[in-house]
Amino acid sequence: MAEPATDVVLTGWGRTAPTAASLRRADASGVARLLRDAGPRGLIARGLGRSYGDPAQNAGGDVLAPLPGWIDEPGPDGSVRVSAGTSLHDLMRHLLPRGRFVPVTPGTRYVSVGGAIAADVHGKGHHVTGSFGEQVVSLDLVLPDGTTRTVGPDTDPELYWATVGGMGLTGVIVAAVLRTIPVESGYLTVTTQRLPDLDAVLREMAEGDARFGYSVAWIDTEARGRSLGRSVLSRGDHARRDQLSGRAARDPLALPRAPRLTVPLTPPTSLVTAATVRAFNELWFRKAPRWRSDELQDVSAFFHPLDGVAGWNRLYGPRGFVQYQFAVPEAHADVVRRILERLAADRHPTFLAVLKRFGPGSPGWLSFPRAGWTLAVDTPARPDLADLLAGLDEQVVAAGGRVYLAKDARLRPEIVDAMYPRASDFRELRARLDPQRRLQSDLARRLHL
């Protein structure tokens, strides 16, 4: 079933580059029809719009709203069948009382299962569980010609690994079977460390991450010179029942809740300025303990600290913001250093950067994670960033690294193949699978995917 279309102007989470599309609502049974009827500008599926740039936009074409969410009972092996429109928020609330948890969660739980597969998202546990696509048993994909195929890493590896990370361009995912992991509580035991500089945090992660299921560091991007890369490293594991005490013992599930605060409107100019950022970063670093172990944090506090404030992206004002996230091989920590130096020198206000050490990447053709370091930085979208970031792209590529498409809003098409060696295979597959180009997005147009 499909409902009538409405005209909408859409952006990604960064609120840059708005374009107009007609928003279609349908359930899984209506998707084939929408694809077959798609006009010359095609259709793209949208999840919860948490990608920063333009992958879930389709100027002048159709955008499919998230399919109605539903979650089946987990099977005996813990796997669970869900609609692609289900949010990880709802999925966690469903699973926790059953003693299960998602194996991969990004830094926000307001993403859809479809979006998590299409971007092959990673979480703090990447060094242990890999990316989202590696925890999917199978998915139901409506192809551009309207036929539905169930594909998995074993049944149709080519189509599967093109779809995982494929940014919605191989078909519309309508349902998926996901693995889950057993947990005893909705809490984590967390070890927090304050580290004085980049070398210290890199060393600590390389040597100690294996002892934890989850690990991520927040870098103070305002620190320069000897303090460059000073950070707070936060690592943890799911807490067993017998590790809970106090409030946590009384409410061991601590189901994640809706945001408590909302940014009600967009301020006329960005509140993220050099001054506010410096003050915030300083305060945040000072407040962190030098060392604290076995602290209990609930799922929201540990995995999704930003989800507490709805619409925080509005704080960047009407021009919006971009996130630059890149990954480089283990041996190229020097690129992380140079990029931190460059950002600090240029005085672009950047909140805390997030540093993570990835485990081996997945076979996804356009998947982002690869073994090594990844750094993510948010900054207001100013036109003078264009050349700066293009320069960083060159350094990343020279080190054999790449920029994350789910965060990107400004890459140039010529550089994509150097970052994603299978981009040409991806284009060929699309030409075969979708000769009429029923699937299109602003990202695909911009990057010639």
Added chain:
Amino acid sequence: MINALGRPQTVLLLGGTSDIALALARSWAHEPGLYVVLAARPGPRRDAAAAELEQLGCVVEPIDFEATDTARHPALIESVASGRDIDVAVVAFGVLGDEERAWQDHETAVHLAEVNYVAPVSVGVCLAERLRRQGHGVIVALSSVAGERVRRSNFAYGASKAGMDGFYLGLGEALRGSGARVLVVRPGFVHTKMTAGRDAAPLSVSAEQVASAVTKAVASGDDLIWVPAAMRGVMSGLRHVPRSLFRRLPI
């Protein structure tokens, strides 16, 4: 597509030999592989412009464009847009000419009105239709402060600019919610071939200054700018000067 930092991938210059339009193309040419459609009358000026932009790494497609041949405009815009989206279209053609002839010589007056008003309306309608269908894109309309308060010394030109200014401001309103946008640019005196040999007015600027203001405004999503920005205040003052006094001002 225009990216998050306001950089277009394809620009259409209507009046592709205009000094201001070319300065704009040069400032966007930072983006390697920028695709520039030079819609202009054929001739050495267009050839030189194409060669210069190619030198900068642009991919240039020259096409023949005569402003007064409005019947051809729909097909022309359609053919440009059939190959690729138009991210930015610059309406840059215009004539100034001899101000005194422009109101005393019938042919000159009609021609000026056609090039400066009728033709912009003609391409504006075609561009709007196209950009609405593609769901994004910016039309940059080069208006002038001369149209903001029309004065005796160049009223034929000023009146034509006033007309095109009003049309494009209105078009911007009409396109709200369509993904397409209009940016109206009101420069003061710009040093280009149009004004060559004339005495510069106060607050005069270069074509590069206009280009830099326009690229910023496109990135910010503005819909109306003055170049230099101080012109806004000046014009706001002039608009309210009584006619009897305005007449005697040395402008």
